[in-house]
Amino acid sequence: MRVLIVDDEKHVRQAIQLLANWKEYGVTEVLQASDGEEAVSLIQKHSPQIVMTDMRMPRKDGAALLTWLYEHAPEIKVIVISGYDDFELVRHVIRHGGMDYMLKPVQPDALNEVLEKAVSCWNKEEEGRRRMTKQRIQVNEMRPYYADRLFSDYLGGQGRKEQVLKQLEAEGLLPAANPLCTVAVLAIGQMDMRLYLKFKHQQELLYFTVMNIAKELLRGRGIVFRQLNHHAGEMVLLYNGEPKALQALLQDLNEGVYLTLNRRFHAGISVPHAFPDEWADAYEEASNAVWQRNVLDPAYIHLKQQERFGSERSSKLSSLDEQLRLAALSGSEEQIGSAAALWINKLRERQSITPIELDQWQAELEWIIKQWMEEGQDGGANASEAAAAREEDAILSLNHEGGMDWELYEEQIVQKLQGISTQLIRKHSKDSFFVQDIAAYIERHYQEEISLQDIAAKFYLSREYIARKFKQAYGVTVLDYVSRYRIEKAKLLLHNPHLRIAQIAEMVGYQDEKYFSKVFKKVEGMNPGEYRKEHTLGI
Template sequence: MKAIIVDDEKHVREAIKLLVPWNEFQIEEVLEAQDGQEAIQSIMEHQPQIIFTDMMMPLMGGMELLEWLQHNYPTGKTIVISGFDDFQLVRHTVQHGGVDYILKPIDAEQLHAAVTKAVDCWNREETERHGQRQRNIEMNQIRPVYWDKLFSNLINEPSGYEAAAAPLAGEFGIGPDLRECRLAVANIHTLSAKVRDKFKTDQDLLFFSITNICNEILRGSRQGVAFRYWNSDHEIVLLLYGAAIPPLKLMESVQAGIETALRSSIDIGISQPVPFPAGLTEAYHQARLALRRRNLLVSGKAVHPYQEKSASNPLLLSFSDFAEQIRLAVRSGSTEQIERSVHLWIEAVNRLESITQEQLEHWRDEYRLLRSRWLLEWFGEQAEMNAKPEQASFPLPLDASGALSVALWEQQLSAELSELSQLMLKRQHQDNNVIFEIAKYIQNHYHQDITLQEIASHFYLSREYISRKFKQEFKVNLSDYISGIRAEKAKLLLLNPHLRIAQVAEMVGYDDEKYFSKVFKKIVGFSPNEYRKVNQP
């Protein structure tokens, strides 16, 4: 804390300095002034908390100083030390906020009590001021979020306007006379990559910065208000209700403000005029659709007004038309074939004069559906294990200005498909290995009661998977494969005349001699007895 002693007599100032135990009150600096004018200059510069002043001084006395303090420095606590026992002076002291009035010569105990009272009063008020500052800070942090959520809810439920009408009128001047408005949508994804990377770890700060820039322009001219749309993680919505500036020109001013502050502009979609508040939901969809229909091949940022589009307007290009070429290239395992098939697709894209976000989303959906089918074809029941989200994306790289880079897109799509191809080949190799392991297992255990379920349990695979993969590799059902192995072994055993047919059947895995004979004849063309006679040495 600091204190100042204002008195034109030096010995009085020295007496006060000696009588007050400054350390006890945590007063670290004691200033001095000879009159009121000098005191005012020092108070403005050093901001002391405790002020001692005489009443009768040249140039400016204590009465005038008290009046100045009350109007210009009310937080300071003043103790008057005077040689005049005058009621008017005491009354003036009380009226203008003085803590105490002490007569000269100074009594040490009275002075100590007065300083105690002044310091306690200042500390108590400072605690209150600090609490109020904290409450103000918290309110300043909460208020924007409150308005953001209120406006966001109005877009989804315009009927909620009646409950919010009074605060909206008081804060933004949105009263019952407002009949028509527009909505604009700014998407932070359309900012330059440099800006998005800068705020990558603090998206809230990016939203705060842009909404502040927008509101400086909109609220300053009473033309509207900008807010973060809480139902989206990348949109700022601007409610436009003023008529002084044309909406398109106003949005260009907003773009210019963002460009100046962030060194990057932003695309903005703007709706047609709609009734307020009933049309807010429709206006939001119009503004958002205007953004989705912008031409991504154009590098410069713009304001995109909503325009009706014919529902019969066909999509210009379908990714599915190139799907079979790309699928075969991926199956081939050849990076060159993959790049060639993707290049054919990109050549078709390059012939387009315009590419919109709507078109990109359609291509993305086509790609994801086709990729899911390919995974199911190549990996069967384990397709989901290979359908990682980062691999299922449809790469849409943007250049530094936020425009679509078709060349980079070609590179990334080729790389992703090549990765998928390698994954397929690796899986195919693993499948082949396990199928040959199963075949080897059958050859070593043909004489046992081998079933598909027993094999599935032994190799921790499903019966359906084994059946499908085994037939793909050996072109024969698993059961027929087992029967074939047993028939070949039985042929050798039948050459031994000392073995009965029942013994041969048991030795190759059949408990029923008749069933063995039936299966053997079906495969070899002869019954076991006929085969033995024909092939008797």
């Protein structure tokens, strides 16, 4: 804190400087001026918080200095120290914001009391100023977000549209009156991995950079805002200029972004729509245009009318579920790489791939892996739930031009499979134990009536899960395993010529001799009597 002492008598200034307990009140610097003119110069240069001034001085006197302070620096606390007990002087001090009027000679206690009061008052008001400044900064920082929220809510149909429009109008955010508006959507979310990593913890800076360039180019021909209700990151331009000029503007925007970020972004454009009634429809058109574009096409601007590849059937990663699972279960880098390459080669045959398909395939792979780990558990998530639960900043496999990056995509699949491999092997090992337990149970109880439902109840697992896991482990169904085990036992018993076939059927769990013979022939290719003759001929 700084204090300025103003008096035309040097010994008075020095006396005041000696009498005050400056350090006690946080004063770190004391300045001196011989008159009002010199005081004004020092105030402008050093900005003191407190001024102690005489009233009768040459050139600019104390009254003139108070008037100047009142007009130019009203926050400064003024203490008058004068040798004149003059009512008019006192009244002038009060009218112009002076805190106190002291008479010479100054007493130390009185001086320090007034100084303490002035310091306390300054600190209190300064705290208020800081608080107000902070609030203004917060308001200014929140204003762009508030505008983005209003626009996004209008597009998403959240709340009453009429009310949102009134708020936008009250904030002066609506574009100039025009019966038609064209919407462009800039796909910030379709960035490449390198740019994503650069701005991973500074997403706001990325949007701020692009938005500033867009605002400079719009020049009153529209507005730009961030779509907050879209997880994949979109910036929306509501353009009320000549529709044909929007493409040129977007090209200029891309050049400006390229100079700043060394990137160009893809944008979708709607056809002109009535504003504001059809604004949301125009946004959907523009958003669909950029998210349904062909990533194999080098163009950056995408129009709603371009229906280029709607007839191509969408590929499903789940069609390779078993190959991918076995590769991950093998733990072999070579097999995992081959499984990933199988999918990549399938996609390379396509004429088009859209960003929305890339996003869906990423979600599908996560869902498939989730299913592998949740097999046997109730309440597994479906594909749409898995997609909804994904991280908002999921990055597509695109290169720096927004095109398909095959190498990156294959690498991402391989990393996913390698990442789950150890867990899947561990889980499979655990699963193998209960499958072996089921097999042992069948071997102990093969003579009894055995059904899949009985086994499911015995082991507290679903029939579907047991059937799938048993088939994976033994290559046959549970019922086929039961049949084959019974037939193996029957083959041993058939070597005994004293046992009738009906008796053998009953001993291995079949109450019906005809059914036993049917099953036996299906497994061995001959009926029990033929088997007995062939294998007991030499006995």
